[in-house]
Amino acid sequence: SYELTQPPSVSVSPGQTARITCSGDALPKQYAYWYQQKPGQAPVLVIYKDSERPSGIPERFSGSSSGTAVTLTISGVQAEDEADYYCQSADSSGSAWVFGGGTKLTVL
Amino acid sequence: QIHLVQSGAEVKKPGASVKVSCKASGYTFTNYGITWVRQAPGQGLEWMGWITAYNGKTNYGQSVQDRVTMTTDTATTTAHMELRSLRFDDTAVYYCARGVAGKPPYMDVWGKGTAVTVSS
Numbered sequence: 164s165y166e167l168t169q170p171p172s173v174s175v176s177p178g179q180t181a182r183i184t185c186s187g188d189a190l191p192k193q194y195a196y197w198y199q200q201k202p203g204q205a206p207v208l209v210i211y212k213d214s215e216r217p218s219g220i221p222e223r224f225s226g227s228s229s230g231t232a233v234t235l236t237i238s239g240v241q242a243e244d245e246a247d248y249y250c251q252s253a254d255s256s257g258s259a260w261v262f263g264g265g266t267k268l269t270v271l
Numbered sequence: 272q273i274h275l276v277q278s279g280a281e282v283k284k285p286g287a288s289v290k291v292s293c294k295a296s297g298y299t300f301t302n303y304g305i306t307w308v309r310q311a312p313g314q315g316l317e318w319m320g321w322i323t324a325y326n327g328k329t330n331y332g333q334s335v336q337d338r339v340t341m342t343t344d345t346a347t348t349t350a351h352m353e354l355r356s357l358r359f360d361d362t363a364v365y366y367c368a369r370g371v372a373g374k375p376p377y378m379d380v381w382g383k384g385t386a387v388t389v390s391s
Contacts, residue, residue: 194374259333
């Protein structure tokens with residue numbers, strides 16, 4: 164079955180830049196999406212179609228794509244950005260959707 | 272404002288069935304789909320499936336495809352997810368989310384989740 168691979172954890176100090184990667188063989192053919200989830204809350208969409216930002220999401224959140232990997236970048240990290248982040252995409256046929264395993268972002 | 276309001280927590284015995292509902296409001300229900308996602312305690316997100324609201328066409332995830340049925344009621348703008356033959360590892364928070372067409376589709380608004388506990 165298709166898998167998306169994320170690092171389990173990323174740590175940064177406030178004001179620094181956090182980068183979370185997600186890799187998968189079908190990413191050149193399928194868009195990737197990013198969700199933020201804080202403890203006890205439902206996920207929130209922060210990036211769609213690789214690099215688009217929904218309304219209401221701060222400009223410090225951005226996304227990029229290169230080959231079989233996509234990256235979520237949070238510039239000028241704030242304490243409130245501490246959360247789990249999940250990428251989502253699909254296999255090359257588009258029929259099996261998957262989430263990455265999630266990355267816990269810790270703001271030191 | 273767009274809202275997805277889910278039904279309340281459930282406790283079920285192994286082998287039973289559970290039906291979770293998701294009432295949508297604030298948008299044209301039939302212009303979108305509904306995706307169901309679950310999250311076991313301390314674990315990541317698992318995609319369960321999608322249903323196109325206007326015609327009921329479904330796409331189920333491999334892990335649950337033999338036990339799940341997703342439906343929509345356009346008259347009441349409500350989606351339902353029924354999971355049968357429950358097992359202990361079905362214990363999770365079940366989320367519904369508005370599905371936006373894409374390649375692949377994605378979820379832009381989420382319900383608050385419904386906790387389902389499978390216990391003997």
